[in-house]
Amino acid sequence: MLCDNMTKQNKPNCMCICGKKIALSLKRKRYSKKLLTYRMLKKYNLYPSPALTVDGIVEIDNKILLIKRKKHPFKDFWALPGGFVECGETVEEAVVREVEEETGLKTKIKKLLGVYSNPNRDPRGHTISIVFVLDVVSGEISAGDDAKDAGLFDLNNLPKLAFDHEDIIKDYLMNR
Structure with a gap:
């Protein structure tokens, strides 16, 4: 889930994104744990989570x-x-x-x-x-x-x- 900020009702303004979709959009490479590194995720302020x-x-x-x-x-x-x-x-x-x-x-x-x-x-x-x-x-x-x-x-x-x-x-x- 990506959250930019809180709304006026104190609810996060969030967008849920599948990790695989993020990986496919990064460098247009096929998803693989070996290709997608923590360093790449951190560059885009993305962190893997269960x-x-x-x-x-x-x-x-x-x-x-x-x-x-x-x-x-x-x-x-x-x-x-x-x-x-x-x-x-x-x-x-x-x-x-x-x-x-x-x-x-x-x-x-x-x-x-x-x-x-x-x-x-x-x-x-x-x-x-x-x-x-x-x-x-x-x-x-x-x-x-x-x-x-x-x-x-x-x-x-x-x-x-x-x-x-x-x-x-x-x-x-x-x-x-």
Whole structure:
């Protein structure tokens, strides 16, 4: 995120930019960590930072809601519903939006489970995920957006999961 200054309402006047787009515009070189150095970023007052994501845990009748990923990475693996936080959006708004987009369920936040920040949790780059436990308000389960499928799974018989979602579910079961 790039911020020039604060507006009169004390909100930052920001523009979110993908690091890859910045890299492509610098010297018109293909993005590569080897080509894009910290020195080049500093020259333009740009600093690399992790991407912010959210994941939602929805339990219904002792089963957990999972989506089958439509895209890489982990295409065709099952995962917790979630995704990237958009600019100008709170993490709370993002998790409710992402769960609805991917599963068709309207939800409300019950509690914060935790923050997962291992730099190697996502092969696309360093992402930090804030994980919430949610209650269903309304809707029926149907796959949408980045989900190929959505369904409920027995907590004792989970499929192979994407990212670090197995660890997240283990933490959820310990703190339930």
